[in-house]
Amino acid sequence: MYFHTISSSPAGIEVPEKILTVKTQLELSEEAIQNIEKCRNYLDKKINDSGLVYGVNTGFGALHNVAIKKKELEQLQKNLVMSHACGMGKEVPKEVVKLMLFLKIRSLSYGFSGVQLKTVQRLVDFFNRGVYPIVYEQGSLGASGDLAPLAHLSLPLIGLGEVEVDGKRMSGEELNSHMGWEPIRLQSKEGLALLNGTQFMCACGLWSLIRSKKLSDKADMIAALSLDVYDGRPEPFTKEVHRVRPHAGQAETAASVERYLEGSKLIAKQKEHVQDPYSFRCIPQVHGATKDCLAYVTGVLTTEMNAATDNPTVFPDNDLIVSAGNFHGQPLALALDFLAIAVAELGNISERRTNQLIAGKRGLPSFLVARPGVNSGFMIPQYTAASIVSRNKQLCTPSSVDSIDSSQTQEDHVSMGANAAIKCMKLVENVSRVLSIELFNAVQALEFRRPDSTSPVLEKLAEAFRRYVPFVEEDVLMYPLMHQAEKFVKDEWNFN
Numbered sequence: 292m293y294f295h296t297i298s299s300s301p302a303g304i305e306v307p308e309k310i311l312t313v314k315t316q317l318e319l320s321e322e323a324i325q326n327i328e329k330c331r332n333y334l335d336k337k338i339n340d341s342g343l344v345y346g347v348n349t350g351f352g353a354l355h356n357v358a359i360k361k362k363e364l365e366q367l368q369k370n371l372v373m374s375h376a377c378g379m380g381k382e383v384p385k386e387v388v389k390l391m392l393f394l395k396i397r398s399l400s401y402g403f404s405g406v407q408l409k410t411v412q413r414l415v416d417f418f419n420r421g422v423y424p425i426v427y428e429q430g431s432l433g434a435s436g437d438l439a440p441l442a443h444l445s446l447p448l449i450g451l452g453e454v455e456v457d458g459k460r461m462s463g464e465e466l467n468s469h470m471g472w473e474p475i476r477l478q479s480k481e482g483l484a485l486l487n488g489t490q491f492m493c494a495c496g497l498w499s500l501i502r503s504k505k506l507s508d509k510a511d512m513i514a515a516l517s518l519d520v521y522d523g524r525p526e527p528f529t530k531e532v533h534r535v536r537p538h539a540g541q542a543e544t545a546a547s548v549e550r551y552l553e554g555s556k557l558i559a560k561q562k563e564h565v566q567d568p569y570s571f572r573c574i575p576q577v578h579g580a581t582k583d584c585l586a587y588v589t590g591v592l593t594t595e596m597n598a599a600t601d602n603p604t605v606f607p608d609n610d611l612i613v614s615a616g617n618f619h620g621q622p623l624a625l626a627l628d629f630l631a632i633a634v635a636e637l638g639n640i641s642e643r644r645t646n647q648l649i650a651g652k653r654g655l656p657s658f659l660v661a662r663p664g665v666n667s668g669f670m671i672p673q674y675t676a677a678s679i680v681s682r683n684k685q686l687c688t689p690s691s692v693d694s695i696d697s698s699q700t701q702e703d704h705v706s707m708g709a710n711a712a713i714k715c716m717k718l719v720e721n722v723s724r725v726l727s728i729e730l731f732n733a734v735q736a737l738e739f740r741r742p743d744s745t746s747p748v749l750e751k752l753a754e755a756f757r758r759y760v761p762f763v764e765e766d767v768l769m770y771p772l773m774h775q776a777e778k779f780v781k782d783e784w785n786f787n
């Protein structure tokens with residue numbers, strides 16, 4: 292069990308990573324409780340003493356100049372959540388919804404949003420008791436925050452929408468009966484605080500980033516094995532080469548591949564060829580550039596998950612309520628488009644290595660079977676990898692360069708960050724499949740190099756993989772083996 296206290300101290304990327312892998316419980320710090328209550332008390336006093344305050348006692352978006360009577364403020368907030376729950380498409384995975392809850396709790400806990408303490412505590416209860424609101428992928432423009440996804444996240448607070456609890460689906464009303472809860476009666480600004488924010492695209496981005504970091508490490512190891520069974524040369528990984536072009540990711544990749552190849556009899560053999568194709572020779576440069584992108588995106592998402600991103604922003608200590616644009620997703624949109632491109636390149640170069648392995652070069656049989664001709668062997672897995680890589684190129688088309696205005700042109704520039712986030716998730720899953728196909732080929736090729744062996748660490752990798760996927764002697768149904776390879780790379784690979 293992992294316990295995490297919500298406070299003003301910045302959280303690192305390791306926190307969402309633990310949330311995705313370990314059963315986690317959240318609690319609000321005393322500091323967070325005081326900040327939330329202080330801001331709420333200030334806002335209540337401000338409403339009594341002042342005139343119109345956007346989002347507090349006015350309409351929203353193009354209706355910002357419409358005054359709302361005090362007795363209608365609660366209905367205004369409820370109406371906002373109901374009317375904005377317009378999501379469509381596939382349901383968002385539970386693990387992403389879990390991250391959304393965590394991020395929304397953090398954002399509200401700083402005391403700049405004006406929400407009630409019991410509203411934030413109910414979200415903490417959702418997280419701790421495994422209550423996952425049903426959220427849909429489509430609907431956010433990534434500008435006034437992730438309005439539609441966050442509306443679906445918020446509906447169960449007021450007894451509406453749907454949730455999943457312990458594998459059972461139920462309505463928000465049934466949830467309250469099941470838990471013995473009363474619906475939250477939203478006060479002024481609360482609906483806007485819940486719906487404005489970047490927690491959907493940020494949650495998707497964190498999911499993709501965490502997966503991508505692991506894929507980057509696995510890609511280095513798979514590439515090292517492919518290089519070795521291809522009878523590749525070790526010189527391109529020499530540290531002196533990378534000192535004169537000192538990109539951090541490039542040097543890190545070269546060092547990793549060298550480490551993985553230590554003790555290999557194959558890599559130590561005399562080479563007849565002078566140099567290797569780029570997909571082998573330029574592993575440090577290509578994989579390394581992806582690592583540098585991962586470092587940049589880590590910085591962006593770390594900043595975002597430690598930020599208050601709703602609107603208006605309330606500053607009790609300064610006696611200020613400021614209508615601004617912290618809900619705009621442009622920083623995330625750009626970063627997630629970049630992440631998609633960088634991760635796609637791990638798949639792009641991986642497929643090229645697979646293509647080299649089946650080409651009948653350097654003593655390997657055509658299509659990696661002993662009797663090619665009567666057997667097609669590993670011909671078609673490469674087709675599949677090529678198809679996926681082509682699809683990824685389409686998914687790399689940036690979302691952040693697009694904008695369609697909304698709310699009667701009041702919201703006339705939007706980030707499309709949510710679209711960037713969703714397509715990035717799909718692309719990360721695709722690259723996992725492409726890498727699994729390369730590993731499938733590389734471990735097959737290793738058997739044709741016997742009795743020579745690769746390094747101890749790569750032999751360990753091949754041995755673990757063989758527990759999922761056998762050697763292919765003659766043509767068999769390949770898709771079950773490919774699915775097992777994907778499962779191994781995605782879920783079962785748990786050693787370094």
